[in-house]
Amino acid sequence: MKHTVFVDGQEGTTGLRIHEYLAGRDDIEVLRIAPELRKDAAERARLLNAADVAFLCLPDAASKEAAAMVSNPRTCLIDASTAHRTAPGWAFGLPELCAGQREQLRAAKRIANPGCHASAFILLMRPLVDAEIVPPALAVSATSLTGYSGGGKKMIEQYEAGDDAKLASPRPYALGLAHKHIPEMMAHTGLATKPLFLPVVGPFYKGLSVTVPLHLAQLSAGASAERIHAAFAEHYAGERFVRVMPLNDAATMEHGFFDVQGCNDTNRVDIFVFANGDQVLLMARLDNLGKGASGAAVQSMNVHLGVDEGLGL
Numbered sequence: 501m502k503h504t505v506f507v508d509g510q511e512g513t514t515g516l517r518i519h520e521y522l523a524g525r526d527d528i529e530v531l532r533i534a535p536e537l538r539k540d541a542a543e544r545a546r547l548l549n550a551a552d553v554a555f556l557c558l559p560d561a562a563s564k565e566a567a568a569m570v571s572n573p574r575t576c577l578i579d580a581s582t583a584h585r586t587a588p589g590w591a592f593g594l595p596e597l598c599a600g601q602r603e604q605l606r607a608a609k610r611i612a613n614p615g616c617h618a619s620a621f622i623l624l625m626r627p628l629v630d631a632e633i634v635p636p637a638l639a640v641s642a643t644s645l646t647g648y649s650g651g652g653k654k655m656i657e658q659y660e661a662g663d664d665a666k667l668a669s670p671r672p673y674a675l676g677l678a679h680k681h682i683p684e685m686m687a688h689t690g691l692a693t694k695p696l697f698l699p700v701v702g703p704f705y706k707g708l709s710v711t712v713p714l715h716l717a718q719l720s721a722g723a724s725a726e727r728i729h730a731a732f733a734e735h736y737a738g739e740r741f742v743r744v745m746p747l748n749d750a751a752t753m754e755h756g757f758f759d760v761q762g763c764n765d766t767n768r769v770d771i772f773v774f775a776n777g778d779q780v781l782l783m784a785r786l787d788n789l790g791k792g793a794s795g796a797a798v799q800s801m802n803v804h805l806g807v808d809e810g811l812g813l
């Protein structure tokens with residue numbers, strides 16, 4: 501029997517991408533809302549409760565509203581918004597987070613998909629906190645470079661209108677140092693000090709990389725670039741969607757520039773460690789619409805349904 505799937509927010513950036521991933525799957529029957537009813541509460545509630553899996557690809561407030569509409573105990577919600585990522589009763593949709601995460605996603609009926617910046621940051625920091633290389637109290641800084649599709653339909657329209665010269669250069673934002681991903685970055689890494697996080701949006705459609713600079717002297721005794729790299733290799737051994745690149749990746753070093761778009765059109769995360777003496781640079785890159793959003797949501801659905809985790813990805 502096919503699993504029924506509904507995407508609430510089917511016309512949005514992440515919703516459309518999820519539909520692309522689901523197209524061609526013969527184990528899934530997609531329920532579609534009539535375009536003129538896509539904001540009609542009663543029709544949304546009917547479809548949410550008819551689905552085995554419902555993706556919420558909505559602004560935070562509408563996601564909370566949708567979650568409150570579900571009374572069918574069989575419906576599994578996978579929320580792409582920020583609304584539930586640290587909420588009690590919601591599992592975090594990052595199968596690679598730690599041992600036991602897949603079992604949680606298999607059992608959960610409420611799954612919160614990680615934010616795009618947060619996915620990359622957490623995948624860098626969690627293994628190092630778990631391996632006791634990064635002390636949980638460490639004050640960490642991170643920068644993220646992201647394509648403009650991360651800002652959804654409105655930002656895409658601004659960039660594609662092509663009439664604002666200011667958009668031609670990279671734009672740092674969240675200068676209030678309170679980006680909405682910080683709570684999940686702390687909750688799912690175990691870092692006790694609020695990271696200083698600076699995102700930068702650039703004039704390209706998609707692709708994202710988070711960079712975390714570290715000084716070995718600030719880390720636990722015995723920390724080295726080799727130990728950091730080994731901790732990643734061990735944590736992600738056997739993970740099909742995480743690729744730990746060689747220490748000081750020769751191809752990137754030779755080229756001299758980092759390719760932020762190198763994971764585009766994949767569900768993959770690439771992890772890099774660059775080091776020189778006491779200084780280490782950690783980088784994780786992903787497609788913000790792939791592993792940063794819609795790909796991750798489909799991956800979590802696959803884990804929940806107990807089918808091949810890479811189906812459709």
Ligand SMILES: NC(=O)C1=CN([C@@H]2O[C@H](COP(=O)(O)OP(=O)(O)OC[C@H]3O[C@@H](n4cnc5c(N)ncnc54)[C@H](OP(=O)(O)O)[C@@H]3O)[C@@H](O)[C@H]2O)C=CC1
Binds near residue numbers: 515649
């Ligand atoms: N883009 C990205 O890279 C990522 C996005 N996310 C998150 O995923 C969620 C969706 O983002 P994204 O797809 O980019 O956003 P978009 O703005 O592209 O799409 C959101 C969609 O939701 C629709 N919508 C708004 N309110 C309602 C409502 N009350 N009922 C039904 N539909 C509604 C909008 O309708 P209309 O078309 O009329 O505007 C729009 O089609 C957000 O919470 C976002 O923060 C998460 C990770 C990455």
Ligand SMILES: CC(=O)N[C@@H](CCC(=O)OP(=O)(O)O)C(=O)O
Binds near residue numbers: 652792
């Ligand atoms: C370029 C841009 O604006 N990106 C968005 C993040 C997109 C994302 O991951 O989204 P959610 O947490 O909303 O799900 C931002 O930084 O707010």
